[in-house]
Amino acid sequence: MIVVEDLAKTYQTRGGRVEALSQINFQIDPGEFVVLCGPSGSGKTTLLMTIAAMLRPTSGAVYLGQQNIYEMTGRSRAAFRADNIGFVFQMFHLVPYLNVRENVLVAAGAVRKKDAKARTEQLLERLGLQQRAWHRPAELSAGEKQRAAMARALLNQPKLILADEPTGNLDPENANSVLTHLRDFQSDGGTVVVATHGPAAKKFATRTVYLNNGRLEKLS
């Protein structure tokens, strides 16, 4: 379960203080597929990064399970992230000098799971990337890149996948494929949180959270 309590995040910029998030309160139950919606600059990614234990809030708390993740040490938070959270990004963030197989395996470097290689092969097969296993990111289509990123996110069998505009660079067919894979993960008991401003993800959502100007506008 994810609990977000009175969350606020303020950035100090040269132009002054920017309130990215303010008074955010909500809860996500295990097995949910939550879509964070809102226009650009509404604070979706900031909220996602805060839930991901990567961006310390100015005030408030984020509980993953029973733990306030920002009361953990940086090292523990990193270990927690490696064990429990998978990431999918709009820009894929594949390591350019590694092939697809290695890009998936790189996720195992922080947790050192014994079955990482076998599981990589399973994921490549499941996501239709076996023929592309030796290719580098520059040699892949956008859809293949995002599927490689999906495989990387799934490798450590996380409880939660956080996806930031995962379909933003994809055509409708590939977007649907990626969202379907995320729904499969949810069907297997995982929790999915997707930040997007497009409509495609909404049909997969069990719940939608609307953000505007850093404030929670609506829960549905």
Next chain:
Amino acid sequence: MMGIAKLIVKELWHRKVNFLLGVLAVTTAVAFFVAFHTAARASERETARLMLSMGYNLHVIAGEADVGGYLMTGVPDQTMPQEYLDKLASQKKISYNHLLATLDGKIDWRGMQIILTGIAPEVCPPGQKKPPMVFEIKAGTAYVGHQIAERFEVEKGQTIVLGGKSLKVERCLAESGGVDDVRIQCSLSDAQEILNLPGRLSEIQAVDCLCYLEDGDPVAILRKQIGEILPGAQVLQVKSLAEARAKQRQMIRKIFAVMIPFVVIACGVWIGVLAIMNVRDRQQEIGLLRALGYNASPIMFLFVGKALLIGVLGAVAGFAVGTVLGLEFGPNIFKITAQTILQPEWSIFVQSCILAPLFAVVAGFVPTMIAVTYDPAATLREE
């Protein structure tokens, strides 16, 4: 699983130009250093060789001795305490070597004026132990000059008596055409007894090795050095070509003393800039690794490991290039004539393999710290 070492190698291969430019920077710094030292050490060896080939060129005599008389006869008319030898022999950071103490005296032997010379075993200052340049004369034995041996039919194995002391003739010397033909040489202690001058020396001879270099005139430095140790002694030096070589070496050292730090700093900045460019290129990769749960230490090792590899390869390449340059151009710069004196300086290779990687890591330290402290959220946020 992907080890950090594998990530380093893969990244090097991917960004070959950045990597090769880094290696080139270290190679340049090391090559410059090695080339200079290879040639400079060869120059030092050549100077020492030249000095040795000339024999003892430094003469220390008693302060009150008549220099004119000494230069004409080769025998000082005054003596000095034997402790002077111990004082000179105990000095560090000095510019002389092969200390040979003698006691000379003109005596009448069987109606012939001869020179008796007592010779102490050659000694060297601390840390400058070298094979002796002259033979050692054992106590109770004598080496007899050609004229004396001819005139008195002295032969090897005979016993001769000098001032009441019996000495066994160890050798009769071949004709030299000089003062040695009318000289009998024995041990210093025997000569002191025969001449009734216990604990005294006539002269200390040495080789000015020109090995201690500091700014200034080498002869003036030498006189100052010995003058501080033996205030009551006179120092005479046989001028030599080696002195000019020493001055030239001083000048080249001065030039390199300015150039080496300049080249090393320039190469350090070069590596630093390359490392900064590399970190900037890899911001998102670093952010991703942090998001995947990698700690600061493996990320630091990604950059430190790369710097170490650049340093080691640069050291090896730099040593090879520097040695070739030193061997090729060193003889012209340092006026080295004996090619056999030029050789690779393997001790510098070991130093290079330790210092160059350290240098590369230090040069890339700031960029590495930037990489480690990147806020992963900031690099991955693309809203």
